[in-house]
Amino acid sequence: MIRIYNTLTKQKEEFKPLNPPVVNMYTCGVTVYDDCHIGHARSLYVFDVIRRYLKYRGYDVRFVRNITDVDDKIINRANDLKVGWLDLVEKYIAAYRKDLRSLGVADADAEPRATQNIPEMITYIQALIQKGFAYATNTGVYFSVRKFKGYGKLSGQSLDQMLEGVRKTTAESKHDPLDFALWKAAKEGEPFWESPWGKGRPGWHIECSVMSQKYLKVDTLDIHAGGRDLVFPHHENEIAQSEALTGKPFANYWIHHGLLTIEAQKMSKSLGNFITIRDVLSKYPADVLKIMYLQAHYSSPVDFSWEKMEAAKKAYESIVIVVDKLEKMNIPGKPGGLNGFRDSFVSHMDDDFNTPRALSVVFDAVHECNRLMGSGDALKDDKLSDILYSIKEMAEALGLSPGKGDIFKQKDINDKANFLSFVAAILRDERGCMITGEMSEKEQIDLAIKKRNSLRKEKKYKEADDIRKGLDAAGVILEDSKDGQTAWRRKI
Ligand SMILES: [Zn+2]
Incomplete structure (x- = not known):
């Protein structure tokens, strides 16, 4: 029996999916305006582990993770860099996919992009207006928070507490400061789509309600997951939109992971402690980063060092x-x-x-x-x-792969190139030709060891040691035993 701490009920509960063995799971994905950092890596990995483990326990997990590809942050960054917003988005989606592969985090069953689901978002917003939960003004369409009775149930806050946390802007023509945007009218130079309320774009929260229900084909998800920082307002708003529309619970289990700090500080570019996934994986195999994450419970904060x-x-x-x-x-x-x-x-x-x-x-x-x-x-x-x-x-x-295989699997491709040319050089000496392409890595390493041992017999210790160093640089460690045998293992 699996038990899950549910943010919604604030207790550990037995996990009972609605239609076992199917489990419908949705996680909020990345907003693509910059390289992914190791906080993203943790988020992607903890939910990959939960998904893997549920599968391991026999569930048929249907997993959807969105990509937010239109947003204020994207528009602002594109303006700062003087590039088109779509060019910026495509660049960082490609970088994100590469990061996922090098982390060894499995692809989602569907990974929808917000901009490819605009008509469904418009229909959803229209239905909310029809039901009296939303209204249009000249700056956009807003959700009437006070009309939805359950508002605050996920974050456990009262309306007054939430009011304090809400940014009061005069530019928006909201009826109530708590109300949030479902649709934003386009300002000069911003990307836009045509809608019944004029040119504009969807708000962030509506994306997740629409894409989770559309791609999982249900009104009620079994698991909705995300970072702890998304509980309020993002997830609170997702619940309000979805439950106002369907009259059914939006998600039965809400799972939130703890946040990541760097040596006790918040990660930020201005502090100079921004560590990308690529930075870490250029120094360590993905499995080492994963072990570091596994050593903390997913719901706890992690302090990276x-x-x-x-x-x-x-x-x-x-x-x-x-x-x-x-x-x-x-x-x-x-x-x-x-x-x-x-x-x-x-x-x-x-x-x-x-x-x-x-x-x-x-x-x-x-x-x-x-x-x-x-x-x-x-x-x-x-x-x-x-x-x-x-x-x-x-x-x-747990998504780890300590077994045998390509020794260069998780290392930089340059290591492999260095190694191959290194072995080729030894072999050229030996046989006057390059035959490394026909040999497995194991054969190449064994041959290099054989060559080293024959050099040692000839008392050519320096040349022999050069081979050891070359193998070491290529990620292979030699271990000599007392009986004259040499074993090798992969360096991590
Ligand atoms: Zn979301």
């Missing part, structure tokens, strides 16, 4: 080394029901996706492998095989 990344790297290395060793021992990784790690992992993840505890189970399994490898246990290989299977299964559910 490079020290934490180093610690996460060491922790991750311990998993990779064990998996690597077991694979070199030809341990198959088959389920045997000989360990309790999976059960304990599931019990922690079922408890509101408690990743810090679930991750500690993965490390317990790693320690147990290390213990078994050095033991004389008669069932050693069977037990190791069973635990290896569990480690891979748990890692997969």
Whole structure:
């Protein structure tokens, strides 16, 4: 039984989707006006983990994540940079997609863009006007907050409290300061679409109501997720719009992740501590960043630091080394029901996706492998095989991939190019031709090691060490044992 902390009811509740095994899940996506930073990475990743885990538990998760591609921030940035708003949007959507791939965050089942759903938003707003929940003025169309009885139920605030938080602008012709824009009339030079209320564009909140219900094809979502900073007013407004229209609950479970700070400060360009996803992934594999995130509960804040990344790297290395060793021992990784790690992992993840505890189970399994490898246990290989299977299964559910494969999978492509030309140079020496293209990475590395060992026999220590350094630079670490054998492993 999965239990989820629901922001709406302010308690942990048993998760009961409306039509199991289907789970309809929506998360608010990025506004594309700049490179994605590591706060976005956390948001994308925590919901990827929740989605993966629900699938792992047998649910058929239908996952929609929007892209906000028209907004004040986009228009302002495009004006600052003196570029067209659409050019800016296309550039940052491409960058965002690249970030998702390098993070290893799965694509959504649908990732709709706001500007490609304008007619549906207009119809939705028209229906709200017809029902008496919205009104048009010369600056746009507004939602009458006081007409919707449940306003404030998600953020738990009274109308008076919310009034204090609302920016009072005189430029807008709202009937009440609490009312919010569903449609904004276009100002000079702004992008616009034709509508019954003249040229304009949709407000931010209406996008999510329309696209979630349209792409999931339901009035009531099972899970609506987003950052804690979106509870008020964004999610409060989404509820008001959707429930005013359908008369049904908009989402049964509201999940919010905690926010990210950088060494105890808010991340901002003016403070010079703005860290993009690309920055981090140029220094560490995505899995190390993921381990760092998993070490905090999704609902808690995370304070990013490079020290934490180093610690996460060491922790991750311990998993990779064990998996690597077991694979070199030809341990198959088959389920045997000989360990309790999976059960304990599931019990922690079922408890509101408690990743810090679930991750500690993965490390317990790693320690147990290390213990078994050095033991004389008669069932050693069977037990190791069973635990290896569990480690891979748990890692997969968390979106980690410590198994074998391309050693350059998550590293910069230059490393691979350097490595290939390095090995080619050794081989050219050896055989007078370049044959690296026909060899697997493992064969290339083995050959380089063979060459190094023969150089050592010839007492050409400097040349031999150059090969070790070259491999090291390419991400391969050599380990010499006392009996003269040389093993290698991937560097993290
Ligand atoms: Zn939203």
